[in-house]
Amino acid sequence: MSAPSTSSPSSATTPVDHAIPPRSCPVDHSAAQSCPVDHTSQESQSTWSRFFSSSSSAHAAVTLSREREISSIPKGENEKWVYPSETQFFAAMARKNHNPQAADMKTIVPIHNAVNERAWSEILKWEEGKGGDACGGVKLVNFKGRPGDKSPKARLNMLLGYAAPFDRHDWVIERCGTRVRYVIDFYTGRNDDPSQENLSVYLDTRPALDNWEGVKMRLERLWK
DSSP states (O other): OOOOOSSOTTOOOSOOOTTSGGGSSSSOTTSTTOSSSOSSSHHHHHHHHTTSOTTOOTTSOOOOOOOOOEEEEEEETTEEEEOOOHHHHHHHHHHTTOOOOGGGHHHHHHHHHHHHHHHHHHHHHHHTTSSGGGGTOOEEEEEEEOTTOOOHHHHHHHHTTOOOOSEEEEEEEEETTEEEEEEEEEEEOOOSOTTSOOOOEEEEEEEOSSSHHHHHHHHHHHHO
């Protein structure tokens, strides 16, 4: 994919290919539950029904935007990841037989982008004070959606009676030559105000325990 321009959200000229996750936006759209919403569960369908009115249908005359939002997530030297437009998101879901509704894209795409921004902000909290500023800050190198793979922590929580996450991502960042893999479990959050029809997503973000750097970071957080 050609390097995205950072001048405006609509300046990138090459469409995102969601069939190749490492070169698309920071969500793997190749899996049924890769978007930060589980569209297959009964609970999720109930949640989404509060957002979308009965007028949202496949036959609704909706014009999908082609504008793309530039994320805050660094990709390389003077580059940032670019989120898909409404048109691209709809096409990606249709290509995977998810039966998308055009009218829903104006809600789904902002949620998709906001959840990814929150995931990056959680990673930056872990990276604070680790020296990444010395080389221009940490960057997202690659990512992988793993909705069918439960992390060890998620499996332990499930044994203790807690709900399973509806998705999992692994994001690999680079900090001045050091690479750290982060595991992100996505959970349906609790809305403390029943009168508000807001979708709540809880992210459990932490370094993977597959190298000494990740172990050290987890121990430091535990000590604090």
